[in-house]
Every structure is written in C-alpha cells, then in structure tokens.
Amino acid sequence: MFHLQSLELLHWDYCQRVTMPLDGAIITIAGPNGSGKTTLLDAMRTLLGLECSGGRTYKTYARHANAETAWLRALVDNRPRGRQNSSRPFASSLLYADQVTLVCRIERHGGDWQRRYLMLDGVHEVEAIAARGEKDWMGIEAWRRRLEAAGLTRAIGRVLALEQGQTDRLCELSPRELLRLVFEVFGDQEVLDRYDQARSHQQHLLKEVEQAAHELSHTQAQLSDLANRVTSYQQYQLRLRERERLATEVVPVLQWSEARARTAQGLRDLHRQRLFARADERSLSARRAELHNLFEGSEQAKTRLAEIEQERKQTRAAFDAAREAERPMELLAKREEELRALAAVEADAQELAQRMEDLSGRQHSLRESFTRANDQSKKAQIALEALSGQRLPPPPPEVTRFRRALDDAGIHHHVLADCIDIADESWRAAAEGMLRPSRWVVVLEHSKDEAHAFALASRERYRHYVVAEGEHAPAQVPQDSLLAALKINAKLPAWLLRQLGGIRRVKDTEAGAKVGGEWITPDAYYRDARGGRSLWVEPRDFQFGVSALASRRKALESELARYDGELSRLAKEQAEVERQLKDAQRAAQGHKAAQELGERADEFATCRQRLPALKQARIEASSRMTALEGEHDRALTQHTRSERDYEAAQASLKASEDNVSRTQREHGSRYAELVQAAKASRAARAAFPANWVLASTVQALRNEFENAKQAEIANRHVQAELDNGVWETDPQVQDRHARMSVAVLEQSAQLDDRRASNEMARIAAFNARERYIDVLRATVRRYKKNVQELGELAGVIAVAELPHLDNDDMVLAQAGLQVKFNFDGKGEVGLNDGEASGGQQVLKSLILLVGLMKDDDSAGGFVFIDEPFAHLDVRNIQLVGHFLRSTRAQYLLTTPITHNVEVFEPSEITLVTSKKARGERWAPPIAVLARRAEKSVYD
Numbered sequence: 024m025f026h027l028q029s030l031e032l033l034h035w036d037y038c039q040r041v042t043m044p045l046d047g048a049i050i051t052i053a054g055p056n057g058s059g060k061t062t063l064l065d066a067m068r069t070l071l072g073l074e075c076s077g078g079r080t081y082k083t084y085a086r087h088a089n090a091e092t093a094w095l096r097a098l099v100d101n102r103p104r105g106r107q108n109s110s111r112p113f114a115s116s117l118l119y120a121d122q123v124t125l126v127c128r129i130e131r132h133g134g135d136w137q138r139r140y141l142m143l144d145g146v147h148e149v150e151a152i153a154a155r156g157e158k159d160w161m162g163i164e165a166w167r168r169r170l171e172a173a174g175l176t177r178a179i180g181r182v183l184a185l186e187q188g189q190t191d192r193l194c195e196l197s198p199r200e201l202l203r204l205v206f207e208v209f210g211d212q213e214v215l216d217r218y219d220q221a222r223s224h225q226q227h228l229l230k231e232v233e234q235a236a237h238e239l240s241h242t243q244a245q246l247s248d249l250a251n252r253v254t255s256y257q258q259y260q261l262r263l264r265e266r267e268r269l270a271t272e273v274v275p276v277l278q279w280s281e282a283r284a285r286t287a288q289g290l291r292d293l294h295r296q297r298l299f300a301r302a303d304e305r306s307l308s309a310r311r312a313e314l315h316n317l318f319e320g321s322e323q324a325k326t327r328l329a330e331i332e333q334e335r336k337q338t339r340a341a342f343d344a345a346r347e348a349e350r351p352m353e354l355l356a357k358r359e360e361e362l363r364a365l366a367a368v369e370a371d372a373q374e375l376a377q378r379m380e381d382l383s384g385r386q387h388s389l390r391e392s393f394t395r396a397n398d399q400s401k402k403a404q405i406a407l408e409a410l411s412g413q414r415l416p417p418p419p420p421e422v423t424r425f426r427r428a429l430d431d432a433g434i435h436h437h438v439l440a441d442c443i444d445i446a447d448e449s450w451r452a453a454a455e456g457m458l459r460p461s462r463w464v465v466v467l468e469h470s471k472d473e474a475h476a477f478a479l480a481s482r483e484r485y486r487h488y489v490v491a492e493g494e495h496a497p498a499q500v501p502q503d504s505l506l507a508a509l510k511i512n513a514k515l516p517a518w519l520l521r522q523l524g525g526i527r528r529v530k531d532t533e534a535g536a537k538v539g540g541e542w543i544t545p546d547a548y549y550r551d552a553r554g555g556r557s558l559w560v561e562p563r564d565f566q567f568g569v570s571a572l573a574s575r576r577k578a579l580e581s582e583l584a585r586y587d588g589e590l591s592r593l594a595k596e597q598a599e600v601e602r603q604l605k606d607a608q609r610a611a612q613g614h615k616a617a618q619e620l621g622e623r624a625d626e627f628a629t630c631r632q633r634l635p636a637l638k639q640a641r642i643e644a645s646s647r648m649t650a651l652e653g654e655h656d657r658a659l660t661q662h663t664r665s666e667r668d669y670e671a672a673q674a675s676l677k678a679s680e681d682n683v684s685r686t687q688r689e690h691g692s693r694y695a696e697l698v699q700a701a702k703a704s705r706a707a708r709a710a711f712p713a714n715w716v717l718a719s720t721v722q723a724l725r726n727e728f729e730n731a732k733q734a735e736i737a738n739r740h741v742q743a744e745l746d747n748g749v750w751e752t753d754p755q756v757q758d759r760h761a762r763m764s765v766a767v768l769e770q771s772a773q774l775d776d777r778r779a780s781n782e783m784a785r786i787a788a789f790n791a792r793e794r795y796i797d798v799l800r801a802t803v804r805r806y807k808k809n810v811q812e813l814g815e816l817a818g819v820i821a822v823a824e825l826p827h828l829d830n831d832d833m834v835l836a837q838a839g840l841q842v843k844f845n846f847d848g849k850g851e852v853g854l855n856d857g858e859a860s861g862g863q864q865v866l867k868s869l870i871l872l873v874g875l876m877k878d879d880d881s882a883g884g885f886v887f888i889d890e891p892f893a894h895l896d897v898r899n900i901q902l903v904g905h906f907l908r909s910t911r912a913q914y915l916l917t918t919p920i921t922h923n924v925e926v927f928e929p930s931e932i933t934l935v936t937s938k939k940a941r942g943e944r945w946a947p948p949i950a951v952l953a954r955r956a957e958k959s960v961y962d
Contacts, residue, residue, distance in 0.1 A: 198839025
C-alpha cells in the first residue's frame with residue numbers, strides 16, 4: 024500500500040490554501056479543541072473517497088469556504104516494493120513514476136456540490152491541473168476502484184473512517200464482531216457475503232421455483248377447466264349432431280315407415296270393409312221384408328188397442344152407472360143402521376148422553392187429527408216451496424246467521440255441505456249418515472283469522488267446529504274407502520280426511536265382520552273401534568250435492584200426497600160423525616129415531632131389497648172393468664212393443680242403408696286418400712338416401728327408438744338439453760386447450776430444469792464455501808501471527824485462539840475470535856473484561872488495529888488515529904509511542920494541546936492548528952514542526 028507524502032488544501036472549510044508535509048512515519052496534528060484537527064482528517068478521507076466523520080460531508084466543508092471550487096491535492100509514494108516495476112502500488116493505473124498526484128475537485132453546480140477525482144503520474148500543481156480538460160476526471164466509484172487496486176481496500180477504508188474515540192475501542196468488540204472485522208479487512212467477508220448472496224439468490228430462486236410451481240398448479244387447474252370446457256363443447260357438438268340426425272333422418276324415416284305401414288293396413292282394412300259392405304247389401308232385402316211384417320203386426324196391435332179402448336170406455340160408463348145407482352141405496356142403508364143404533368139408546372137418557380159424548384169426543388179428535396195433518400201438509404208444502412230455485416238444500420238458520428257474521432267480518436270461509444258431493448249414488452245413504460255431524464263444520468281460508476272467528480263463534484253460540492287450517496284431498500286414495508265415493512272441491516279438516524280415508528266400504532254386515540277394522544255398508548251401518556251402529560238418514564234429510572235436493576223434493580211430494588189422502592178420509596169421517604151427533608142431539612130434544620124408522624120402513628125395506636142386486640151389478644161391472652184394464656194394459660204393452668220393434672227395425676234398416684251408402688262414399692274417398700298417400704310415400708322414399716330406407720336400417724331405428732313418437736320425444740329431450748343446459752359453444756376452446764397443454768408441458772419441463780440447476784448451484788456453492796473455509800482458517804492464522812508479533816513489539820504477550828470454522832451457517836454465524844493479553848506478567852486479560860487499565864485498553868486496540876494493516880508481502884499503509892493518547896499517563900503514552908515507532912505503518916495522530924509533551928515524542932512531523940479568530944474569514948496558517956529523522960522510514 025502507498026504512503027502519503029504531502030497534502031494541499033485550497034478553499035477547504037476555513038483554510039484558504041494550506042500545504043502540509045506528510046512524509047514521516049508518525050504525523051501528529053495538535054491544536055486546541057475546535058481548531059480543525061478532524062477537518063484535516065476529513066480532508067484526507069474525502070481525497071481517498073471515504074466518508075467524513077461525525078455525520079459531516081464534503082459539502083459541509085465546501086460551503087464554509089464560500090468559493091465556487093475547492094481543491095484537495097496529495098502526493099503519495101509510488102515506489103516499487105520489489106525489484107519489478109509492476110510492484111508499484113499504482114501500476115494497475117499505468118502510473119510508474121515514484122510519486123503520484125491525487126486530486127479531488129469539489130464544484131458548485133446549480134446550488135449543489137459535486138466532487139470529481141484525478142490521478143496523475145508525477146508532481147502537478149493545482150493551477151496546472153485546473154487547466155486540464157475533463158477527459159481524465161472520474162467519479163467516486165471509479166476512484167475507489169483505482170485506490171483499491173493500489174492497496175486501499177474497502178475494509179481498510181472502513182478502518183480509516185473510524186471516528187474520534189473509536190480506534191481505541193477495538194478491544195471492546197465482541198469475539199464475533201472482531202472476527203467479522205478481520206474477515207472484512209482481509210477481504211474474506213466479501214467472499215462470505217458473496218456466498219450468502221449466492222445462498223440468498225438460491226433461496227430466491229427456490230421461492231421463484233415454488234412460485235413457478237404454484238403458477239404451474241394454477242395453470243394446470245386452468246387446463247383442467249379448459250378440459251372440462253372442451254368436454255362440454257364436444258358434448259354440445261354430439262347433441263347438435265344427434266339433434267340433426269333425429270330431425271333429418273330418424274324422425275322422417277320412422278314417420279315415413281309408419282305412414283307406409285298405415286297405408287298398407289288401410290288398404291287391407293278397405294278391402295275387408297268392401298267385403299262386409301257387399302254382405303250388408305245382400306241382407307237389406309231380407310230386412311225390408313221383415314220390416315213389412317213388423318209394420319203389419321204393429322197395425323194389428325193398434326187396431327186391437329183401439330177396440331179395447333172403446334170397450335174400456337163402455338165398461339167404465341157401466342161401472343159409473345152401477346156405482347151411481349148403488350150409492351143412494353148404500354147411503355139409505357147406512358142411515359137405517361144409524362137410526363137403529365140411536366133408537367137402541369134413545370130410551371135411556373144416560374146411554375144417549377154417553378153416545379152424544381162419545382160422538383162429540385170423536386168429532387173433536389177428528390178435528391185435531393185433521394188440523395195436525397193439515398199443519399203437516401202445510402209444512403211439507405212450505406218445505407217444497409223452499410226448495411224451488413235452490414242448487415243445494417238450504418242450511419239451518421243458526422248456520423246462516425253465523426256465516427253472515429263471518430262475511431260481515433271479512434273472514435273468507437266455507438262449510439263442508441257446500442264442497443262435498445256424492446260421486447257414487449249407491450253409497451249416498453252411507454256418506455250422508457257419516458257426514459251428518461260434520462255438515463256445518465266451518466273451514467277458514469286463512470289461519471290468521473282463527474282468533475276472530477273463534478270470538479264470533481263464541482258470541483253466536485255456534486255448536487259446530489270452526490277449523491283454521493284445511494287440506495286438499497289427496498290425489499291417490501284407497502278405492503274401497505268411503506273417501507273414494509265422494510267428490511271434494513275445497514279444503515277439508517285433516518282429521519276428517521284421515522277418518523273418511525280409513526273407512527272401508529263393504530256390501531253388507533257379514534262382509535264387514537270378515538274384513539274387520541272400520542267399515543260401513545250401503546245402508547249406513549257403521550262399525551268402528553267402539554262397536555257398530557246405524558247412521559241411517561231419511562231421504563228428506565239428505566244434504567250433500569244436487570241429488571240430495573231431488574231426493575228431498577220427491578220425499579216431500581210423497582208426503583203431500585199421503586197427507587191429502589189422510590185429509591180426505593178425515594173429512595169423510597168427520598161428516599159422518601157430525602150427522603150422527605146431530606141425530607143424537609135431535610133425539611135428546613124429543614125426536615125419536617124409532618118413529619122415523621117406522622115412518623120410513625117401506626123405504627128402508629125397498630133399499631134392503633134392491634141393494635144386493637145393485638151391489639152385485641157394481642161388482643160385476645168392476646170385474647169387467649178390471650179385466651178390461653188388464654187386457655188394455657197387455658194390448659198397450661203389445662202395441663208399444665210392436666211399435667218399438669217396428670221403429671227399431673225401421674231405424675236399423677235406415678242405418679244399414681245409410682251405412683252402406685256411407686261405406687260406399689267412404690270407400691271411394693278412403694281409396695283416393697290411400698292412393699295419394701301411396702304416391703306421397705313413394706316420393707318420400709325417393710327423397711331419402713338409399714341406405715336410409717333399407718329394411719335393416721329401419722328395423723335398427725325401430726329397435727333404438729321403437730316408433731316416431733319416441734324419436735320425437737328424444738328430439739325434444741335433446742333440444743331441451745341444448746336450451747336449458749350450460750354448454751361451451753366456442754370452437755376455439757379446443758385450440759386453446761391444445762396450446763395450453765403444450766405450454767403446461769413446457770412450463771413443467773422448465774420448472775424441472777430450474778429445480779435441477781438450482782440444486783446443482785446450491786451444491787456447487789456449498790462445496791465452494793467448503794473449500795473456502797481453509798482460506799478463512801489461513802486468514803485467522805495470519806491475523807493471529809500479526810497480533811502475536813505486534814504484541815512482542817509492544818512488550819505484551821498477545822494470544823489469539825483460533826475459532827472453530829465449518830461449512831455451516833450457524834457455526835459461521837456464532838464463530839468468534841478470542842484474543843487474550845498478558846501485561847507485565849500479571850496474567851491474561853480478555854478483550855473487554857474490565858481488568859485492563861486505560862493505557863492497556865488503548866494498546867490492545869492499537870495491536871488489534873495494526874494487526875489488520877500488517878502485511879508481510881506488502882509493507883506500508885497508513886492509519887488515522889484520532890486522539891490516541893487521551894486519558895493516558897506518561898508511562899502509557901511512552902508505551903503507545905514505542906509501539907507505534909516499532910511498526911512499519913504511517914500514522915496520522917490527533918491530540919489536543921496538553922501539558923504532557925510526551926505525546927509529541929514519537930512524532931516525526933507535528934502540524935499545529937489554531938482556531939479562526941472572530942470576524943476573520945480564514946483560519947490561521949497551520950504550523951509545521953519536523954524532526955530530523957535518523958534514517959528513512961522506508962529502509
């Protein structure tokens with residue numbers, strides 16, 4: 024490494040222009056605090072491309088001079104360290120003179136400061152340098168590389184950049200920090216850092232490989248998605264081809280085949296119909312003769328019926344005449360009986376009174392019976408009139424009143440009687456009996472109205488159930504259940520549906536006893552778990568369906584007829600009783616029945632004599648009338664049958680004739696249609712490809728689809744899949760899938776290659792660092808030797824323990840350099856164990872520091888030490904000075920003005936600085952004290 028010989032400052036800080044000799048081994052810069060000692064060191068650091076101390080920069084010092092340009096110029100030694108010219112420090116820069124000029128120019132550019140460097144062979148002044156062009160000037164990085172080639176390594180640069188007070192604190196470093204500093208100074212740490220960078224690069228590559236693997240997985244997922252889309256596209260194309268095949272081949276061919284088969288079958292059927300029509304034509308003549316015979320029989324029956332009708336009228340007239348002749352005699356005979364009965368009791372007033380009382384009681388009883396029968400007749404008449412214009416039987420008044428209240432409250436509802444009808448009339452009695460308790464159950468449309476409906480039912484005292492929720496009858500019910508015999512058009516309570524669905528219909532009680540369970544007969548005999556009982560309901564009380572209204576009307580009409588007959592009988596009996604009562608009353612008043620019998624004896628005798636003959640005549644007339652009625656009925660039946668047979672034969676003949684005519688017309692029309700269909704079939708066959716209409720092809724289509732209808736269904740199914748399915752319709756998806764498949768294969772191959780190359784690089788780096796561990800061990804041994812030699816020069820025993828070094832990150836990170844010192848035979852002390860004095864601490868730090876600079880192959884170099892003698896006594900100052908003189912390095916020391924002159928004893932050159940006076944622009948000149956050397960420092 025080169026030595027400094029002189030330094031010139033121009034407009035640096037408060038120095039106007041200063042030139043200082045530096046050609047000694049130890050140069051001391053002395054002066055009071057704040058006089059610029061560190062400023063000179065920072066000038067040399069700036070000239071050497073290093074950072075200033077204390078957070079200052081070269082711009083700070085350039086601004087203080089208040090000039091446009093500041094110059095730093097130094098002369099350095101470039102003499103060879105051996106016999107060859109190439110051993111000169113600056114030979115790599117093609118500088119071979121014994122002295123080299125180093126120049127730093129700091130200029131202001133647009134408010135900012137820039138520094139440029141120049142390296143010249145020989146001695147050159149600032150003015151001559153300023154006149155040179157810009158060609159050879161260089162920047163900071165190129166300058167540092169030039170100096171590094173001359174021996175000023177980056178690690179030494181970091182040592183030179185140590186600030187005030189740090190040079191005497193190297194002994195305070197930990198073993199690991201000291202080992203790292205050794206590696207940095209000797210250039211090994213940079214190699215280790217490069218290995219770390221290589222490992223970091225490999226880890227980064229590994230992350231990139233992992234990222235690439237993740238991207239490959241993502242791409243493979245996309246490829247899988249594309250594969251699904253390709254499958255969807257292929258399925259879509261298959262569906263399209265299937266639809267086209269069905270629409271253009273399968274359906275038309277099967278339709279043509281079926282139409283052809285229908286045409287052939289139609290021709291065969293037409294031939295068979297023609298044969299049947301010929302047989303019908305041959306049978307028409309026989310049927311016409313039979314119709315003539317039936318007509319003659321009908322006319323004879325009609326004539327016979329007319330004759331009997333005439334005889335019947337005559338017999339009826341004779342019966343009426345006999346009845347009219349008998350009636351006066353019958354009344355007269357009955358009058359005689361009444362008079363005889365009255366005559367028998369009129370003599371006894373008590374018996375007469377009793378008879379009058381009996382007749383009066385019977386009259387009263389008949390009147391009451393007549394009144395009751397009349398009232399019942401009126402009720403039946405009112406009920407019959409109430410059914411007029413009704414669709415269903417009317418409900419009771421309490422039901423009507425409650426439903427009106429629900430309607431007024433806006434509650435939608437219905438009753439069971441309005442929504443149930445009887446589907447099978449043979450089971451009406453059973454259904455009416457079973458449903459009678461549930462006729463007027465109310466079912467609400469909305470369950471939210473339940474509370475309001477219950478309140479209205481409670482107010483109206485409604486005795487039937489109010490159901491909030493209903494259900495529709497199930498679509499499938501047991502066919503033998505009672506529910507299957509009903510037609511239901513609205514919701515019913517769920518419990519009623521379950522009950523009706525569980526009741527089995529049986530033909531009688533014996534069948535019910537065999538099957539067991541819950542059943543009912545057509546006569547409404549019902550059996551459940553509690554036993555059996557009849558649920559019979561009279562037809563006049565039927566309620567469900569329109570038929571119930573007809574049953575009620577028929578029952579009421581029958582009742583009215585019965586009541587009319589009863590009223591007629593009662594009126595006749597009442598008239599007879601009134602006549603007898605009047606006779607008894609007359610007898611009580613003195614009119615004698617015996618006297619009337621005597622007076623009318625001849626009349627009564629004639630009546631008794633004529634009445635049997637008249638009765639016999641009436642009986643004979645009645646018998647003849649009865650016989651004629653029967654004969655009339657038989658003649659009427661015969662006439663009706665003969666007319667019906669004649670009309671049926673006539674209609675049959677007419678139908679046969681019409682059928683024959685229609686068959687002939689239809690045969691012609693059908694034959695023309697079939698001929699046209701045959702032509703269309705041949706034309707359709709000609710339009711198909713020949714292989715489509717082969718028998719084997721058509722049979723294969725039938726085996727696959729059965730018929731054209733199934734083919735059409737399949738076509739609609741395929742169309743529905745195309746319309747409703749999610750399909751990939753982009754044909755480019757296949758090309759994209761193929762391209763992405765190739766890309767995935769390439770990406771997978773590249774990933775494998777990168778993994779393999781990264782693993783090879785990792786193994787190579789590991790092996791290279793394994794081999795470099797020997798270099799690290801040599802560096803540590805070299806430093807150990809330097810420390811021991813420097814300790815001997817200082818009169819101190821210094822021993823460095825070699826660390827354990829291995830090719831392992833953890834071992835290298837934890838490795839440390841243990842250095843122990845023995846001062847004056849007092850025992851070993853460590854780097855910073857607190858047992859050494861202040862002077863010993865400084866001496867330890869200097870040994871460690873100079874050990875970093877010592878190089879047997881390349882002597883020289885320089886060190887900046889800021890105030891190394893601070894806080895040292897005279898003895899320690901002498902020891903430090905002796906140590907510095909014993910080394911072959913160049914030292915630039917700073918020290919404040921002190922009363923201890925021992926600090927200047929080792930110095931060959933002393934530079935004395937002074938503070939700038941207040942109000943002055945420039946600092947005072949630097950004084951130079953040089954000691955005459957006994958021999959050259961380079962010897």
